[in-house]
Amino acid sequence: MTTHAPLTHAPTRPDSSRAAARSRVLALAVLCAGMLMIILDGSIVTVALPAIQDDLGFTPAGLTWTVNAYLIAFGGLLLLAGRLGDLVGRKKVFVAGLALFTAASLLCAVATGQGVLIAARFLQGIGGAMASAVSLGMIVTLFPEPRERGRAIAAFSFTGAAGASIGQVLGGVLTEALNWHWIFLINLPLGLAAALLAVRVLDADHGPGLRAGADALGAVLITAALMLGIYTIVGTGEHGWASARTLGLGALSALLLAAFLVRQARAARPLLPLRMFRSRNVTGANAVQVLTISGMFGFQVLVALYLQNVLGYGAAATGLAMLPAAVAIGAVSLLLSARLNARFGERNVLLAGLALLVAALGLLARLPAGADYVPHLLPTMLLIGGGGLVLSALTALGMSGAGAADAGTASGLFNTTQQVGAALGVAVLTTLAGSRTSALAAAGHPAADALTGGFRLAFAVAAGLLVVAFVLTAVVLRKPAPAAADRPVAPVA
Template structure:
């Protein structure tokens, strides 16, 4: 089918800046809230169990709607979905800031997650069409990855500063000028698109099944810390989520216009990159949470100091993402750069398996922060591989799928690693160990599992992923030289007729 989406815009780099500004706001919000939770709890009289829903409501909406939002972008125009998502996110941020009770804040956080999903789901697809040249596209993915790392770290620092110097309401109010500027610029800079329309492929039943499966699955994961992995409150919803997912797959196999064509997974790069990403973010999202807990609960850092302590990791990731990753990919191929990045991350978490109670920051933690630069290499290469078979008409759903595996993998990783750490800590505390020793032992065990997940991702990447061939670039980049090295076999191409 001929694409109805225009590729050229007057300034692709300015368009990329707008996309990054929107995503910075969304990612910033994901981390800025965590350090303000104690203040929110005191002000709005949250119970400990209810407090988690200020995070969970956002995660469930965000992760559950990414795939649907990506497909909507393909059908009605990615700019339209991006602008609508930013508008909803900004409006919901204002509602969060003026919330006067728990119910209003939780509902507004759900709306924030919905808007964030809409904006995030189509961003990578827009980059694919903005930068048809593989080298320039790699650089753009690097910049986008840098924004993600910077947003997460800035959020931790900024959240602590705003909460301590003003109040928690300002962590949401800061989104208003960013969101407003991003919406205005997006309308002026991003090229208008006219997709084939909802009648060309709504698959309402498929959308309902996958959204329900993802929301229920993420809900089950985030609630394991409350009910436990083996409880009926966990196993029942997990089984139902699995049934809904199976029904969705069956629907996609028979639907005339499926929401997620199963041919997508025939590409070893698409399937492999999404699996590798799920394993990688499972380890690294858990690392981010556990390291913050270690710094605050064992070493006694404050909220702002914790963010500053983890800032070198973001700077290392950003430095690599902004320039080095794209140059290395052009010289070494995506697969090799990904393997280098994963090896660095294995070393980073490996060092933390020996983390002492009375650590010295420069000796015990700073090397890990520097090795986190491997994420800047890995995520840029993974993004390129995951989007390598996406044409203009399905770039949105490919982008949504990639973001979905990130969110589900992250939620699963945090749930598993924090539960494992807590169980180890509880056992040691029960046998008479002091709190700091028990906590640190729990963190070390979780970091060891994280390292094992990264090793699994390394093996999978080495066995499955290949460099995309000339015909596999999203724009079909003519004249791109064929790599004759042993790891450069072209990825399996999606069949247009499938």
């Protein structure tokens, strides 16, 4: 298939080489801009949830669906969207995803009822999945040389941290100064600009077409399995992990996933070639990512709850308090990760980053009820900067086996495990925190102490997840072979 830039046959003249380099940089900037909007939206909504609840009259259980509807669509469609990018062209899928996300953001902004907002958030999830699923695949084909690819992935990781930090602060400011509708209106100029620039800047790529790999049954099975699985996970807070509903839906989701794997083993043109999992790095990096994102995403949600429910911070103050963590992650991603990966190898850098995250969450597991920000929280926020090492190294390892023919599928898989990790982390850690808090309150502890006790248990479990990720990294992952970045894991049937 035709890739985004004819790098291997580029003219050798200096002016042509510089023009090709500028073209790749512009393409990377467009991809980062699109992801900035999607990630910013994810963090900005979290801060504005109380205002949305008050304005639209959501019950606590109903309010969660403003987040869950997005997560179900986003996580459920990533793998399918990535494969579609390989088949029909990643540029088409990326631009269509940005357009749908932007239109759905406008629908969110004008929503005056609960049903419209939840439906619009579901549409946002579809658009976000389409754009996100192919982004890493496009970076892989744009930058086949390992050192350049490392720098591009570092910039992409920095975008994620920037979106998170801007969203946390901007969400609080817009909600308090104007109203919650503006958290969605902010997406319109970003989305329109990114989509228009993508049409002009990204080179067209032409996949073999749907007939070359349109495994319709496989697509239905995996989309249903992922959506049902995420739906089951996000509902555990209300129904419990041992309820008949959770166990029944979880079993059905597992059955659908098993049927999908059987289908992929037998299909002539599978949606997800199982040969990809023969790569230790692809399999290991995705497993490590589930554990890591579970701990890190749990950190983001639980710290925000601790600041507001225990220390009494407002929305804007919460965003500002968490800003050093996002800035640290972004700075490490942009300034250090690529050079450290090139010098010491992604596996060693990943181990160092995980060690920093374990230390950060270990400190949180000792938080007092009346914490002061500078001595008790700021050191943790700075240590979380290790996430900048983790994210870039994990991305490089997870995409190390992807070539031009399957880059979208590998990207969709990597983004899927990220979303599964986020959903699991929030569901498990918030459930543990709530159970521990209830037990302490029933034993007569003051409300602040009971809440803090719940958060401390959740942070300790999150640290444990990262310890397991550290061990798995040390045992399973290996330095990518020099040629791995330039060839597919296996021939496409």
